[in-house]
Structure formats: structure tokens, C-alpha cells
Amino acid sequence: MSAHQHVQSPATTWAEEADLARWDDDGAPPAQPRSSPNAWLRVGAELGDRLVALSGRNDLLVTCRPGTRSGAPAAYFPTLGEVEFDARLFAPLQPHEIHPRIMGDEERYPAAWGVLVHEAAHAAHSVWTQPAGADPRVVEAALLLEESRVEGAHLITRPTDRTYLRTSARTLIMPDIDRPTLQGIEHTAGVAALILGRRDAGILDAGETRAVADLCEKVLGADLLATLSRIWTAAHQCADHDATAMLAHGQNWCDALDAAAPALPVPEDLVDLLSGAVVVVMDSTAATDAADLAAQNAATRAVAAKSKAQAQDRAQQAAQRRKAAATAKSVFNRDDTSAPSSNPVTGTRRPTAAEKSAAARLSRALRAAAYRERTTERTTSPTPPGRLNMGRALARDAQRAAGSVPTAQPFTRTRRRNSPSPPLRVGIAVDVSGSMSAACKPVASAAWIVARAAALTDPDSRTATIAYDRHLTALTRPTHRAPERVTLFKANGGAHNLSAAMDALDHGLELSRPGTGRLLVIVTDAVYTADETDAAVTRVKQLTAAGCAVLQLTLTAESRHLPGTTLLHLPRPSIAPAAIATAATDAIRRTR
Known part of the structure; x- marks a missing residue:
């Protein structure tokens, strides 16, 4: 095997590159000139900058040129402090397209980067030196065991490099399998060390290496394979500087092969069998990596889609808040001269003694409910x-x-x-379409009673009432002062705009903000079009999710229920003030 050639002794000189022959007029496309070796100097320099983080050393030089002196895709020269790198690993990328200094650029050439990671593992962990006079065969066996040992040691400090080491295995191992320097049983043992050793080091998975494991067991025998497995497993535990232990493992490797080789028959087509088994392993790892990459890309796309959806949702909510603010400003700041022609307000009257008494009772009930x-x-x-x-x-x-x-x-x-008593926020939206005439008097009375009681309960309590058909009209406004008179209105409008009314009340009373007793009362029969219903239900869900209670009061049996609201049917419209007062008391009692 030639796996050990990734760690080299002093280098030889570079061979000069031959010039390309130029075609003059034979009809063929112009020949593409090779990349100049000088064009790769920048790439090598940037690889050297990244090698500092990969190896933990800042005394190494990376040279990147087409071809290498050692003949391997890459090699580490300990005595020179140099890592040579074959520029052809980047194919089909050209030098101007490669920028290793940019973090993440390595994802475009994972095979080349995996080889660099492998050489970085050698630079960081292949620091033991062979003593003078050591048996070359023993040294070669130790260097064979070194291949998986350094990768396993590298994973301890940089576990995220596992994907690149898996990729480099396909680049580095196959040339050694196809052009072996060892023959017969030693060739099989070398394949086991390179493939199964990486399995036990955590680089490859057991299921991926099954083809090589089965073939090696068939050729070497279960006993010899188990012995070799114990040797490379022990080598994985060696310290980086322990040359004595590594050479001892190399000696044990040679002894095990010498003892078992005479009794083991060697298949005539062993090289082809090993190459086929390794190809199966490499294809399996490539398929696993592709599946993992696809899953990672899918997860990335899902996260990006979720982030985009969240950004769109935030933008939509911001736009809705701006629209709600504009609606609230136009409704609550509008004077009588700018009211729409279909203004339902017909006048005002002084509150009755019964209404004043009801406001006083509600105020006492609210104070009792707010007590903590x-x-x-x-x-x-x-x-x-x-x-x-x-x-x-x-x-x-x-x-x-x-x-x-x-x-x-x-x-x-x-x-x-003392625990502060929560203030109250009550919004009332009353439907003034033609089918809601029966609600006008009781809701007008209820709006004044609630506003008066809230003002008497807490100076920070506020209420507001909006009459809505196609347009919005404020009957009471969200001020700290109770209205002096009861606002009267009629119900002869057409269409409905409940969603806009809810937006205005939400913005004016801060119904979506916690910390207060919040209640929205909708007085309607809910006989809407599908679009009107969907828009209203969306606002109801937003308010209930924010902790605001939403009550729907209906007066007729033909009324429909708005999903998400608490439905309360009033057979007698006159009891609407009492029902609204009870709901307001419950809302402030539930506030925490």
C-alpha cells in the first residue's frame, strides 16, 4: 500500500511542465492552456492561512501547484514544515474562482478541502519520528496505522470536519487500492487498515464498510482480522509523540501477517475484488453524504422559509397596526362637522336616575373585583x-x-x-345595520353606564363605543372622563365593517396589551358576507390570543355566532346593560 506517502521525507525538485501544442487550422476548438503554476500561489497562501485553525500550527507552508513531487494528491513534509497540494483537486474550478480565505468557500470543493483537513491532521498529530536503523517494513506498517489514527485524533478537537474527512477518504484511498505497492495478504490487510480503521475511528459508519469487512474476513480469516483490528484500535490510543508504541504496533502487525500468511490462499483476482469492495464502500459513503446534504439543505430551506414567513407576518402586523392607528385617529378625533353623511347619531339626552344608580352599582362591583x-x-x-x-x-x-x-x-x-388594582378597558362595537334597531336604546344606555362606572372605579380605566355599518362612528371616546350625556343613535345602515371597528378599539384602548382587565363586546346578529366574517374572525383570534375577552351579544334567534367569541343571547334587549356589566366584572376579576 502507498497510504503512508502522505507523510514524506525531504522533497525532490519540480519537473518542468511541457508547453501545450497549438492547433492552427484543423477545425478543432482552440486548446485551453493549463493554469499557470504562479496563478496557484495565492490559493496556496490562503490555504496556509486556513491551515492554522485546522492544525493548530502557524509554522507551516502550503504550496499548491498542478501535480505533486510525491505523486499523492497531497503530502506533508515534517522536516520542511510544508504541505504540498495538487491543484487538480479543485477541478473544474480555476484559480480565480477559488478563495479559501473566505469562510464557507470550501463548500464548493469538499474533496479538495477534505484532503487539506487530512494533511492538517497529519501536521497536528504525526509528530513522532522513526529512530535510526528502524526496520523499513515495520515503519511502513506504523505509517499505515497512522492514517486512521490521526483522523480519529483530529475529530476529537474538530468533530465538524467529519464530513470532509469522509470525502477525502474517497480521494485518497482509491488510488492506493488501484495501484498497490503491497501484494496478496498484505494488500488485503492494508485495505482493512484504511477502511475498517477509519470505521473504528469514527470516520466511516459500520453499515457503509460492510462489503470490505466481509471480503477481508473471507480472505484473511476471522482470527487474523480480529488480531489486526486490535492492533489498529490500540494504535488509535497512542500519544502523538510515542514513536516506541507506534513502532511496536507496526512490529505486531508484521508478526501477525508473517505468522498467518503461509496458511492463507490468495485469490487470483484479489486486486479486483478489493477494488470492487472499496468502490461499494465509497459509493455508500457518497450516497450517505448526499442524503445528509439534502436533508441539511432541506432544513436550511425550511428555516429560511420560516424566517421569511415570520418576517412577512411581522410586516403584515406592522401594517395592520399602522392602519389601526389611522382608523382610530380618524374615528376618535373626528368632529361633528366631518362625520359621514350616514351618521347614525341622532342626539343626546341626560342619563336617567336608574342609569346613574346602575353606574354606581357597577363601579362598586368593579372595585370589589379589582381588589387584590x-x-x-x-x-x-x-x-x-x-x-x-x-x-x-x-x-x-x-x-x-x-x-x-x-x-x-x-x-x-x-x-x-399592596398589590395594585388593575384598571379596566372595555370596548363596545355595536352593529347599526337595519336589522339591529332593537339594540339601539339598551346599548346606548349600556355604553354610558360602563363609561361612567369605569371613570368612578379607576382614573386609568377607559372605555369606548363605536357604531359601525359601512362607516365607523364614535359614540363614546377613550378618555379618562365619563360622558355627561347619553348618546342616542339609530340603526339604518348597510353593509358591515366590524374588523375596522375592532382595530380602532384595539388601538384606542390597547386591548392587546396585558396588565389590565380587557373586554370587547360585539353587539351584532353577525349576518355578514364571507369576507366580512373572515376579517372579523381573524381580529377575534388575535385579541383572544393576547388575553382579551371577546363577548358577542345577540338579540334574535336568527343571529349567527362569530367563531372565537363568547356568545350570549339576550331574549330581552333591556338586559343588555346588566350583561355587559357582568362581563366587565368577570374580565377584571380574571386579570393577573
């Missing part, structure tokens, strides 16, 4: 202030008398803190 018990926090300490616990004090004295560090803390302090 004081939180109690107990802490212990070795020193005052606090209440003295005699048991802990005696334990502390005992610890001190025993000469140990006192850990008992005899003083207990209790702190009670």
Missing part, C-alpha cells in the same frame, strides 16, 4: 431586624461552638406589600 390581597414576603437573616427564632438561635450557637461556619439564620422578617 396584599402579598406577604418572609425573609430570614443572621442579624436583626426581624423576629427572633430561639431554635435557630440555639442552632447557630451550637454551630459556632463546634467550630463550623454558622449557617442558621434566627431572625425572620415579614413584609407585606
